[in-house]
Amino acid sequence: MGGREVNIPAAATARSGADSITLGLKGITKRFPGVLANDHIDLTVEPGEIHVLLGENGAGKTTLMNILYGLYQPDEGEILVNGVPVKFHSPSDAIRAGIGMVHQHFMLIPVFTVAENVMLGSELTRSFGFLDHRRARLEVQRLGQEFGLAVNPDTLVESLSVGAQQRVEIVKALYRQASVLILDEPTAVLTPSETEELLTVMQSLKRAGRSIVFITHKLRDAMQVADRITVLRGGRVVGATVPANSSEGELATMMVGHAIRLRVERPAAKPGAVVLSVAGLTAHDDRGQIAVDDVSFDVRAGEIVTIAGVQGNGQTELVRALMGLEPVVAGRIVVGGHDLTSASPRQTLDAGVGHVPEDRIKDGLIADFSIAENLALDVYYLPPYASGPILNPTEMVHNAEVRIPEFDIRTPSALTSVGTLSGGNQQRVVVAREFSRPVSLMIAAQPTRGLDVGSIEYIHERIVQLRDRGAAVLIVSSDLDEVLGMGDRIAVMFRGRMEGPFESEQLTRDEIGLMMAGATTGRNATSGGQPGGNL
């Protein structure tokens, strides 16, 4: 490409244009303190193929790809480009060899424009280092048109939807002439229709001779687009196959190591009185825009209502408003007959509401505190943990010694600090804390995000138990399988407005997908809610 500055010295392989390349990984091994993340992994990516890397959270997929992208160095093994061993000391080396990566958590600068983000690191400049925004704009538009990725070069990234941000990431990789594109869990943040669009883009990239490594734990997506599938478990390759020779069930078994239920089995709900009643709720996000727009719904005792929707459509703000963490601009929140609209977080918790926060590290746990202290985070000021102003730390430890085995938290002791636990164990601490309190309403936001299958199953079981003991449960989740599997009634949020809740038998997966993308059904929500809004 004429006119582009190359400001890093030449290294590994020299390329001209985006040729197709064959990528090989042989015997890649990587150890972190206490864990063998990658165990002698062999993998080949042929030119022009979509190669799915399948595995549950924690299986080692991202680590492997970070090695391929030059972010980590392997302890053993080598990387081969067209059969020649190479060493990637940094992402620049990988980029120069033709590897591009779209990370699970986007590597974008929110306050920069799309064009600035795309060219960062390989900027287009005029004399004296002045940025050439005009050429950058043209380049972004050209790439967008060539591969069907429409993005406006001049918008600020922070005002783009998640799906649009992902397109920017892909354009970034293509701008650097990636021959192999690594996509790390791209569909986790997309609506079903956006997922279809992405899969189409992948096909057009394939036709242009590029290869794609598609990392996912979603069996459906894997079966739909893969040319070949490699399954990782516990850091090792446990299977390699093609969709024609396999099935979702078989893949699931390979991923987890034993047969698992693909659907959560739960007995029918026996709903009772209304516990949570939300009417006309409106709330803002942290930039002052409306995030929750006139939302109304009920949750009854003994039932689970799940709210589906892609991140960023107001679910986060809805939960925070319900818990008193954000002010309510309009509307009412009533829990068990008490008006909690302007209640503080403490008052809400005291009223019998449990909260499993979306971000367990930021909102759910205090990393420096011990497990015992974290288990008492909501109740430290109440007897037996406190007598008046005096704290009783031994009581906290006793409590922990009961809860740790009860919730199967793997830890050397009750005094270990929570920050050292794995993600699954951390979430178990949060669940142990909230589920051990007397609650009439449990609000769980993304309760199983990023967890291993064992923890996911465990938490789902506990939620169903809680429901059957008579609590009302509200789950917010962007995982469609979780929404369908757990919801007695299902609602969908899009741009702050809510469709539903509807009885789960009345909804198909496709209908939910359409609602997540903004369609309205015109159907009335069930049991006590307002009619679904029309946009």
Added chain:
Amino acid sequence: MSVAAITIGARMAVSRRRTLGVFFLVVAAAMAGLFGSNVSDLVNAHFVFNLQTSSAIHVPDLVVPVRATAFGLAAVCAFLGAVQIVRGFERWAYVVLGLVIALFIFAFLAWAARSSSLSLVGMLQGTLVRATPLTLGAFSGLLCERAGVINVAIEGQMLVGAFSAALVASATSDAAAGILAGMLSGGLIAVILAVFAIRFQVDQVVVGIVLDLFCLGLTGFLYDRLMVPYQATLNSAAVLPPIPIPVLASIPVLGPILFDQNVFVYLMVVLLVVIQVMLFRTRWGLRVRAVGEQPRAADTAGIDVIRIRYINVILGGLLAGLAGSFFTLGAVGQFTKDMTSGRGFIALAAMIAGHWTPLGSLGAALLFGFADALQNFLSILNVPISSYFLLMAPYLATLLVVAGVVGRARPPAADGKPYVKQ
């Protein structure tokens, strides 16, 4: 998220608008009450626009009736306050705020100068002079924070800069050598800051404060050891004279203020333009800002985060050292213990109030510089305010500004967070 963000997360935009409007009304009431009442109708204030020393074209004095001015301007502020409460000025809110503050200051000056005359030009000239080290310090903080490193050691860097500049300029009788020495010593302290903040990842505010204490102790120690016994050779630097720019210095009013200043002021203006352009229009600036916002994203784009941070912190140290040289070579020629008196922190406040931009920093620094210059000018007039309160003025002004009257802006997203390469 910090403690502040948590507790304020609940504030709504509406109440912020109203608070600002109420502030305007309060200012209006203060103007009327303090400067308008108890003043007879006949009292006038003379504002002088000429300096005896300058060659600028002569402009007649401005004579204003104090009482009418106070009440008139108070009425304007009250009106603006009412509009702000009801409708809000939105994007123009900061400009209106600046206007209200300027009107208040004008009414105050009129009242202070009642029945006598005040050199407005002299006051503005002095304001710019006092604002110069604050702006340079703000630029220092700016370069560091835009790359994601908090530099609280500006105060210390200024002190060693002032000390070294006085020492070297005195010993060599060469002002340029003095300025260079000042800059280099600031840079040296910045190297220590950089190593502890970037390599050892110690909390940046802690390192900054400890370095301030270190510089305070070191300059005090060396002053006693070297400058007191050898005053004549080591602590008698010549103050740099103002250099009038031909033609431009003759412009009425503006000439003496902007174009008849010493080299530090001119350097400040040049740096203002250079930094503004480089930070927002060049490749270097884009990378620096990327490092300060999302260092991991910058890293994956192939940018050397650590190197950029080191370079920017050291550049910041050089600038702070330059700011420090001003205190000796640009003002009094002699070093005294703790002569910066907290101005490094005021510079930081100016940077924050200026929303981490060079132009904004200058604006805020002018306000603080004015407060700093107040004591000089008002001691000539018979103002019934204890001089000690006037000396407090810059610190109180900073306090008010930092308390968010000006509103909160976002610092670079990765500000203060050490970058951990995995």
Added chain:
Amino acid sequence: MILQSVVAPQSTTWNSILVVLLAFVTALVVSAGFVIASDPTVFAAPDPLSALGNAGAAVVNAYGALLAGAIGNPSSIPAAFSSGTPSGIALAFYPLSETLVAACPLVFTGLAVALGFRAGLFNIGGEGQVIAGGLAAGYVGFSVHGLPGIVELPLALVAGFVGGGLWGFVPGLLKARTGAHEVISTIMLNYVAIYLTYYFLNTALFQRPGRTDPISRVVDTGAMLPSLAGVNLRVHAGVFLAVLAAVAVYFLLWRTVFGFEFRAVGSNPAAARAAGINVGRVVVLAMTLAGGLAGLAGATLILGVQFSLTPGFSSGLGFDGITVALLGRGNPAGVVAAALLFGGLRAGSIQMQASTSTPVDLVQVIEALVILFVAAPAVIRAIYRLRTAPVSVTPTVSPGWGS
């Protein structure tokens, strides 16, 4: 958390004591460099050998005086006892007494800063809080007459606590309500307090009758802290108060409900809020309490040592509190130990300046260097080839400017 970036939390106590000791030694060595570099006799020496000799002499003299001023000469104690006279005995213990006198306010300011750190706050306003407390305590001390000492002294101390508390309350409130970063607001209030002192000491209310210089009236004898060892030694009952305060702070932080909230907010304000803790209230109360502790430093200084107010009576106590808190790792026991160490340095520096003309500012240099070296264990380990401790320094997230 802020503190963890300065000293690795999981390292063993012996390991960290070793690091502190070595940091101290290294700081002394580097400071000796400054002493030598600024000594004219070294440069005026005719040949390198005598230059070296002069350099060595300068350092030995300075540090010898420092040590003597801090703890005295052990061999002189038995001699003093055998001499029998009270003043003779007092002379032998004078340095120790001075160390305690200097350490007493440092315990208070160190606790003030440490308490702030525990709640996630940088309390750099110790200077202003000490002044506010001293002004209040002094005022009560010289204007309240006729009450019995049992009432007057506690009253003055409470006034000191309240004064300092007010000076901590303001930045705390500003932080909770507006997000104003407490580093800047507390430092601004420091300067305001300094000028307020001048102002008050020139008013009839405060100024000693018959004087034109800024000095206040003398504190009532009823409000003075009793001396512990007679007329010749300055050590006073405030020392007990300091230890009591350290115990109280420990108890507060780890054995009360409020202390739990403190530590939670200091560690993770978002999670604390989600768990129902009122973060704003914690911030305000923490800064107020911290200010009150620093105010007590000022109060004990005025009521136990100086007995009247003069400008600059706080003389860097607030800033020294920062180094004491950092060295003490934010633990009350550590703060007491660090206060004794730095108090010794302070007391010794007077002697050092008197007998060798080495400026007292050197002590500030030593203190700052100790903190820097303690904060970078890797540097110490590299210098002394220690085996690496089996932990890594946890990188921390500085709160930034309220983002």
